[in-house]
Amino acid sequence: MHPVGLAIIGLGRWANVLAGVYERSDNVRVITGFSRTREKREAFARRHGCACEESLDAVLARSDVEAVAVITPNDQHADAIERAARAGKHVYVEKPIAVSIAHANRIDAVIRETGVTFLCGHSARRLGGVRQMKRMIDRGEIGDVSMVEAVFSNERGLELEEGDWRGDPAKAPGGPLIQLGVHQTDNLEFLLGPVARVTSVGKRMYTRVRNVTVSQTLLEFQSGQSAYLGANWVAPGVFTINVYGTKANLFYSLDFSWWSRSDVTDAHSILRKRAFTQMDDDPDHRLLCDTDVEFPPTDHLRDEIEEFALAIRSGGETEVGTRTATRSLAVALAAVKSSAERRAVEIQEILGE
Amino acid sequence: MHPVGLAIIGLGRWANVLAGVYERSDNVRVITGFSRTREKREAFARRHGCACEESLDAVLARSDVEAVAVITPNDQHADAIERAARAGKHVYVEKPIAVSIAHANRIDAVIRETGVTFLCGHSARRLGGVRQMKRMIDRGEIGDVSMVEAVFSNERGLELEEGDWRGDPAKAPGGPLIQLGVHQTDNLEFLLGPVARVTSVGKRMYTRVRNVTVSQTLLEFQSGQSAYLGANWVAPGVFTINVYGTKANLFYSLDFSWWSRSDVTDAHSILRKRAFTQMDDDPDHRLLCDTDVEFPPTDHLRDEIEEFALAIRSGGETEVGTRTATRSLAVALAAVKSSAERRAVEIQEILGE
Numbered sequence: 001m002h003p004v005g006l007a008i009i010g011l012g013r014w015a016n017v018l019a020g021v022y023e024r025s026d027n028v029r030v031i032t033g034f035s036r037t038r039e040k041r042e043a044f045a046r047r048h049g050c051a052c053e054e055s056l057d058a059v060l061a062r063s064d065v066e067a068v069a070v071i072t073p074n075d076q077h078a079d080a081i082e083r084a085a086r087a088g089k090h091v092y093v094e095k096p097i098a099v100s101i102a103h104a105n106r107i108d109a110v111i112r113e114t115g116v117t118f119l120c121g122h123s124a125r126r127l128g129g130v131r132q133m134k135r136m137i138d139r140g141e142i143g144d145v146s147m148v149e150a151v152f153s154n155e156r157g158l159e160l161e162e163g164d165w166r167g168d169p170a171k172a173p174g175g176p177l178i179q180l181g182v183h184q185t186d187n188l189e190f191l192l193g194p195v196a197r198v199t200s201v202g203k204r205m206y207t208r209v210r211n212v213t214v215s216q217t218l219l220e221f222q223s224g225q226s227a228y229l230g231a232n233w234v235a236p237g238v239f240t241i242n243v244y245g246t247k248a249n250l251f252y253s254l255d256f257s258w259w260s261r262s263d264v265t266d267a268h269s270i271l272r273k274r275a276f277t278q279m280d281d282d283p284d285h286r287l288l289c290d291t292d293v294e295f296p297p298t299d300h301l302r303d304e305i306e307e308f309a310l311a312i313r314s315g316g317e318t319e320v321g322t323r324t325a326t327r328s329l330a331v332a333l334a335a336v337k338s339s340a341e342r343r344a345v346e347i348q349e350i351l352g353e
Numbered sequence: 354m355h356p357v358g359l360a361i362i363g364l365g366r367w368a369n370v371l372a373g374v375y376e377r378s379d380n381v382r383v384i385t386g387f388s389r390t391r392e393k394r395e396a397f398a399r400r401h402g403c404a405c406e407e408s409l410d411a412v413l414a415r416s417d418v419e420a421v422a423v424i425t426p427n428d429q430h431a432d433a434i435e436r437a438a439r440a441g442k443h444v445y446v447e448k449p450i451a452v453s454i455a456h457a458n459r460i461d462a463v464i465r466e467t468g469v470t471f472l473c474g475h476s477a478r479r480l481g482g483v484r485q486m487k488r489m490i491d492r493g494e495i496g497d498v499s500m501v502e503a504v505f506s507n508e509r510g511l512e513l514e515e516g517d518w519r520g521d522p523a524k525a526p527g528g529p530l531i532q533l534g535v536h537q538t539d540n541l542e543f544l545l546g547p548v549a550r551v552t553s554v555g556k557r558m559y560t561r562v563r564n565v566t567v568s569q570t571l572l573e574f575q576s577g578q579s580a581y582l583g584a585n586w587v588a589p590g591v592f593t594i595n596v597y598g599t600k601a602n603l604f605y606s607l608d609f610s611w612w613s614r615s616d617v618t619d620a621h622s623i624l625r626k627r628a629f630t631q632m633d634d635d636p637d638h639r640l641l642c643d644t645d646v647e648f649p650p651t652d653h654l655r656d657e658i659e660e661f662a663l664a665i666r667s668g669g670e671t672e673v674g675t676r677t678a679t680r681s682l683a684v685a686l687a688a689v690k691s692s693a694e695r696r697a698v699e700i701q702e703i704l705g706e
Contacts (some may be wrong), residue, residue, distance in 0.1 A: 017637065146558050146567045146587050149504070151595075156636075158599060199552050201579050202573050205499050206599055214499045216581050218554050218569050226554050227579045228569050228581050234499050235597035236627050237641055242504075244588035246511060246559055274589050283509075284370065288589055288610045342697055 003029040004090070004309040007065040009056065009080050010072035011035035011044040014094065017260045018069060019038075019048045020110070021301040024263065027309035034059045056080065060087035065119070067092065067312060071304075073165040074172060078103035085110045090117040090312050092305065096182045096325060096332065097325035099171060101350060104329055108322040118218045119308040119318040122326035123300040124183035124239075125190045127265040129252045132295035133243060134191055142245030142273070148227040149242040150184035152176070154256060157213035157233025158206060166278045167209025174231075174336040177215040178329075181231030182258060185219075185331040186320070187241060188229065194327065200335035206234045217335045227337075250277035250293070262301035271295060356382040357443070357662040360418040362409065362433050363425035364388035364397040367447065370613045371422060372401045374654040374683035377616065380662035381420075387412045409433065409591025413440035420445065420470070420665060422658075426518040427525060431456035438463045443470040443665050445658065449535045449685065450678035452524060454703060457682055461675040472661040472671040472676035475655040478543045480529075481619040482605045486596060487544055488699035495598030495626070501544060501580040502595040503537035505529070507609060510566035510586025511559060527555060527584075527689040530568040531682075534584030538572075538684040539673070540594060541582065547575045547680065550699045552690035559587045570688045582688075601628035603646070617653035624648060679704070 006028045008015050015033065021027050032051040035041045041052035053059045059068065060083060067090035070080045077098045081091050091111065097120045098104040111118045124130060136142055156166070157176065165171040172178055177200075189195060200217035207213045213233040220226050232238075237256025243249060254269035270292060277289035304320075310316045327347070334345040359381045361368050368386065373379050385404035388394045394405035406412045412421065413436060420443035423433045430451045434444050444464065450473045451457040464471045477483060489495055509519070510529065518524040525531055530553075542548060553570035560566045566586040573579050585591070590609025596602060607622035623645060630642035657673075664671045680700070687698040 013636070100557070144559050144587075146556075147569060147583065147585060149502070149581075149583060151502070153597060153602075154636075155599075157384055175417060178361065199554065199571065201552065201573055203499075203577065205577070206497050214579060216500060216571050216579055218571060220554060224558070226556055226567060226569055228502075228583060230500065230502060230581060232500060232597050234497075234599050234631060236600075236602055237593075238597070238602060242591075244506060244591070246508075246587050247589075249506075249589055249591060255640060255641055260637050274591070276589060282364070283507075284613050286610060321358055344695055346425070 001027065001313050003027055004312050005029055005031045005064045005066045006069055007031055007059045008069045008071060009059065010070065011040040012071065013305065015045060015071040016044065018043070018071065018301060021262055023048070025302050025306055027117070027306045031064055032059060032062065056083060060084060060089060066090060066335040067281055069117055070094065074099040078106045081107050082110045085114040085116045087117065088114070092119050092121065092308050094121045095112050095325065096178055096329045097322065098329065099173070101326065101330060101333065104322070104326040108326065111322050114247065117308065117312045117318065118321055119304060119311070121304060121326060122183060122186040122318045122320045122325065123304050124129055125187050126298050126300040126303045127254065127269065128298040129254070129269050129271040130241065131298065132293060133241065133250050133252060137191060137243065141248070142243065142250060143247030145192070145225060145243055145245050147244045148188060150227065150229040151187055151238050151240045152180040153230070153232035153235045153238040154180065155234065155236055160207060160209045162209055164209065167211045168179045169211050172211060174215055174332055175211040175213055176231040176233040177202065177217070177335055178332045180230055181215060182328050182332050184229050186328040188219060188227050189327060191243070192221045192223060192225050192227065193329040195219045195331045195347050197344050198331060198335045198338055199344045202336065202339035211337045215335065248273050262299050265300060266297040272296060354380065354666050356380055357665050358382055358384045358417045358419045359422055360384055360412045361386040361422045361424060362412065363423065365424065368424040369397065369400065371424065371654060372397070374615055375658055376401070378655050378659055380659045383410060384417055385415065406469040409436060413437060413442060413463050419443060423447065427452040427531070431459045433700070434460050435463045438467040438469045440471065441467070445472050445474065445661050447474045448678065449531055449682045450675065451682065452526070454679065454683060454686065457675070457679040461679060464675050470661065470665045470671065471674055472657060472664070473673045474535060474657060475539040475673045475678065475681060476657050478540050479651050479653040479656045480607065480623040481648045481651045482607070482620065482622050483540055483594065484651065485624055485646060486594065486603050486605060490544060490596065491604065494601070495596065495603060496600030498545070498578060498596055498598050500578065500597045501541060503541055503580065504583040504591050504593045505533040505537050506583070506585035506588045506591040507533065508587065508589055513560060515562055517562065520564045525564060527568055527685055528564040528566055529584040529586040530555065530570070530688055531685045534568060534582055535685050537582050537697045539681040541572060541580050542680060545574045545576060545578050545580065548572045548684045548700050549575045550697050551687045551691055552686060554692040554695045555689065555692035568688065572684065601626050615652050618653060619650040642683050
C-alpha cells in the first residue's frame with residue numbers, strides 16, 4: 001500500500017517518540033508537523049527529516065497530508081480534531097480522547113458527520129501479554145474470572161512544575177488516573193466489558209503541582225465482576241494486571257523503562273499463570289505452581305498506527321473508535337467525581353452529562 | 354524456661370496445624386484439648402499424644418493448664434475467652450479476635466479485669482518479609498510511601514458447603530475479608546498506622562454458600578496515605594503486599610501452599626525492591642531494576658506462641674493485644690458495612706458501636 005501521509009500536531013516529547021516509531025512502519029510517512037513553539041517545530045523537522053508548518057491551517061491546506069496525529073494537551077484535542085476532520089483529514093488522537101465528555105461528544109459528532117477514519121491511542125490493549133490474557137479468559141483457560149487488579153505508576157508527579165498542563169486539575173483531571181490509568185480503564189473494559197460504576201479515592205501527595213498524584217479506584221462491571229485500578233505519579237514505574245480465575249490466576253507485568261520503545265516492550269514484559277500442580281482434599285497438601293506464558297509479540301505503538309493506516313485505505317472501522325475511547329474517559333472522570341463527592345458514581349451519569 | 358501448659362479449644366484443621374507447630378517449640382506444651390465432637394477430640398489426642406476433655410469446664414479445672422488457645426468459630430471466641438480468663442487462664446485466640454465489636458469489647462473487658470496475658474493470632478505481621486518491609490519503610494529506604502496494595506486469596510469459597518460456619522454471613526461477615534483479609538488489615542496498620550475510613554465492594558460469586566466470596570476495599574489512613582485490600586475466596590492462593598515509595602517500590606509475595614508450614618513459609622516468599630539503576634533528565638533514558646531483598650527468617654506461627662509464652666512468664670505485654678486486634682476487626686467490619694450501605698464508613702463509627 002501507498003503510505004498514509006501524516007502530520008503531527010503538538011510536538012512535545014511524546015510526538016517525537018511516536019514519530020520515531022512511525023519511521024519503522026511502511027504504512028505511514030510523517031510529512032510535516034505543527035507546534036505553536038518555533039523551537040519545537042524546527043527541532044522536530046530536523047530530527048525526523050520532515051517539514052514543519054507555522055499554523056494548523058497550513059498543515060490542513062497540504063494535499064499530501066491525509067491524516068493528522070493530535071498529540072496536544074487534552075483540552076486542545078477537540079478543537080484540533082474538528083478542524084482536521086472538516087478539512088477531510090483522518091484523525092489519530094493520543095489518549096485520553098479529550099478532557100471532558102462534552103469535548104468527546106464534539107469529537108464523536110464531527111467524526112460521524114465527516115466520515116473520516118478515527119483511532120484513539122489506547123495502545124496498551126495491543127501489548128502481547130494483554131492480548132494473550134484476553135484470549136485465555138475467552139477460551140475459559142483460567143475458569144470464571146471474579147476480579148482484576150490493574151496498576152500504572154511512574155515518577156512524573158515528583159518532577160512536575162506549576163505551569164505544566166499535566167499539573168492542572170482542569171486540563172488533566174485525576175492526574176495519573178487520566179494520564180496513565182486511562183490505559184488500564186481501556187484494558188479493563190477490553191477484558192471484562194463495560195464498567196457500571198466506580199468508587200475512588202484521589203490524593204495530592206509529594207508534589208509541587210496542584211493536581212492529585214495518587215488515585216485508587218474500585219470498578220464494578222455490568223457483568224457483576226469487579227476490579228481495582230491504582231494510578232500513581234510518585235513512585236517508580238509499575239504496569240501490572242492481575243486476573244483472578246477459579247482455575248488459575250494470571251499476573252502480567254511490564255518494565256516501564258521500555259514503554260516508549262514499543263518494538264521491545266513485549267520483550268520486557270512477563271505473563272505468569274498460577275494454578276495447582278497438586279490437588280488434594282486436604283488444603284495442606286495442595287501445591288501451587290507459577291509458569292511463564294508465551295505469547296505472540298506485538299509492537300503496540302506501531303500496530304495501532306498501522307491499523308489506522310489500513311482502515312484509511314480500506315474504509316473499515318478501527319478497534320478503538322470514539323465510543324470506546326469515550327467510555328474509558330468516562331470511567332476516569334467518574335472516578336474523579338467519586339473522589340470529590342465521596343460516593344459511588346455510575347458511568348451512565350457521566351456519559352449522560 | 355518451664356514450658357507453658359496449653360489447652361486447645363476447638364479442634365478443627367487449624368488446631369491440628371497449630372498443635373504441630375507448637376511441638377517444635379520449647380516454650381509451650383500442648384497438654385489437652387476440647388471439642389464438642391468426640392471424634393475430633395479423640396483424633397486430636399491420638400495425633401498429638403496429649404489428653405482430651407469432655408467439657409470446657411474440665412479443661413479449665415486442670416491446674417497444669419496455664420493457657421488456652423481458642424480456635425473455635427469466630428462467634429464462640431468471646432464466651433470461651435470469658436470463661437478461661439475468669440478461671441485464671443492466659444488466652445491465645447485465632448484471628449479475627451471476635452465476630453463483632455460487642456464481642457471484642459467483652460474480651461477486652463475480661464482481659465483487663467482478670468489481668469491474664471492475651472495474644473491474637475495475627476501471625477502474618479511476623480513474616481520475615483513483612484518485618485523487613487516495616488524496617489525499610491521506617492528507615493526511609495524507599496522514600497515517602499504514598500500507597501500500599503495487599504491481597505489475600507484462596508480457593509476456599511469454591512468448596513464451602515451450606516452448614517459450614519464460614520459460609521454464614523452472621524458468623525464470618527465479609528467472608529474472605531474477615532477470614533483472610535483481616536491478616537492484611539493488621540499488616541496495613543502495622544505498616545502505615547491507624548485506618549481512618551474504608552470504602553468496599555463485596556460480591557457473592559461462584560459459590561454454593563450464602564456468604565460473599567470477593568471483596569475489594571479502599572482504605573484511607575489517619576496519616577493521609579491510602580491502600581487497597583483484595584480478599585478473594587474463589588481463586589488460587591495469593592498473598593502479596595506492594596508498597597509504593599518515592600524512591601523505590603517493594604513487592605512481597607509468598608507461596609500460599611506453604612502458609613501452614615510456618616517453618617518454611619519465609620523460604621517460599623520473596624521480597625523485591627524496584628528502583629532506578631539509571632537516572633536521566635530524559636524519561637526515555639531511565640532504567641528500572643528489580644533486586645531481591647534478603648531478610649532474617651522467622652517462623653510466624655511459632656514466633657507468636659513463643660512471644661505469648663514469654664509474656665506469660667515475664668508478665669509483659671504482647672505485640673497484638675485486644676486493642677490492636679479489635680482495630681483490625683473494626684476495619685473489616687467497616688468494609689462489610691460500606692459494601693452493604695454503598696458509602697464510606699469511618700472506623701470510629703464501628704469502634705463506637
